[in-house]
Amino acid sequence: MKINKHYIYACVAILLWGFSSLSILIINEYWEGIQSLAFTFLLAAVFLFFVTLKRGRLNELKTYTGHDFAVIFGMGFIGVFLYNVLNTYSYMFATGTEALAINYLWPIWTVVFSMIILKEKITTRKVLAVALSFTGMLLVVTRGDLDALRNANVYGVSQAFLCSVCYGLFSAVSKKARYDKITASMLYFAASALIAIICMFVFSSPPPFTADGVFWSMMLLRGVGQFGVGYAVWTLAIMGDTVKISNMVLVTPFIQLLTLAAFTGEPIGFAPFAGLACIVFGALAAGLASGDAARA
Numbered sequence: 090m091k092i093n094k095h096y097i098y099a100c101v102a103i104l105l106w107g108f109s110s111l112s113i114l115i116i117n118e119y120w121e122g123i124q125s126l127a128f129t130f131l132l133a134a135v136f137l138f139f140v141t142l143k144r145g146r147l148n149e150l151k152t153y154t155g156h157d158f159a160v161i162f163g164m165g166f167i168g169v170f171l172y173n174v175l176n177t178y179s180y181m182f183a184t185g186t187e188a189l190a191i192n193y194l195w196p197i198w199t200v201v202f203s204m205i206i207l208k209e210k211i212t213t214r215k216v217l218a219v220a221l222s223f224t225g226m227l228l229v230v231t232r233g234d235l236d237a238l239r240n241a242n243v244y245g246v247s248q249a250f251l252c253s254v255c256y257g258l259f260s261a262v263s264k265k266a267r268y269d270k271i272t273a274s275m276l277y278f279a280a281s282a283l284i285a286i287i288c289m290f291v292f293s294s295p296p297p298f299t300a301d302g303v304f305w306s307m308m309l310l311r312g313v314g315q316f317g318v319g320y321a322v323w324t325l326a327i328m329g330d331t332v333k334i335s336n337m338v339l340v341t342p343f344i345q346l347l348t349l350a351a352f353t354g355e356p357i358g359f360a361p362f363a364g365l366a367c368i369v370f371g372a373l374a375a376g377l378a379s380g381d382a383a384r385a
Contacts, residue, residue, distance in 0.1 A: 098326035099334045105319045107344030110189045112307045113180050119304045122177040124296035127289045130282035132312025137275035165277030168259025175252035183245025185349040190229040190365040191249035193342045196372035197222040198257020218375035225367025232360045270324045339369045
């Protein structure tokens, strides 16, 4: 039986992204968030440059106007730089489970922003999907006990929540963008690398050198694997059955949850797991309702 290559591409991307939470936690032990992001963004931009070169699409940049570059810069700032800054720092203050689960509210925000910005139709199914996902977020944060809200890490949870808003907005705006996705991703990461390097020198300092093999393997996994290869193969994957393949990405947070439990010993409680399930099912229902693909 021949396996559709688009599903293989999707599985590769999902497997790489399944280790995102773990790689962020390990990298955070060595470098500050803005330091690691400056380097991983640069790695991704270089990798995607060679992919774009191999595909013969670099000449398309000559057709872009100043307005196009401004739009791409803005999208990169929101969907790559700001999203990843908030995502990375959320793992410093919230638990891994809270950070990854709340982050996956982004498909719901995509639906919300699509209704507001793109004037997509509001349906009962979409409203119920949003309600289910936010109920799931409450389960994750409170762990099934509303009294736990008093002790919730507001800073970490807020960062995870805002990063989901950023990616939801980015995904909604991306629906109208007509740029080649891999070429655009190269520019998103290049712009984000530039912003991160400037921020690093202004608000922090160049990172200390470390020869630790685990650290550099995680940096390569994050920059080349999850950002570079992940984005490239996912773009190829959704050229197939877009809706079915896109919904596969919702398996990713469960893989992230399992990798966290396996490698860090973070317990998987029933309430956080149930909350994550609510968020994912809400995202799935919203994606099917809108007819648009959930994207990573």
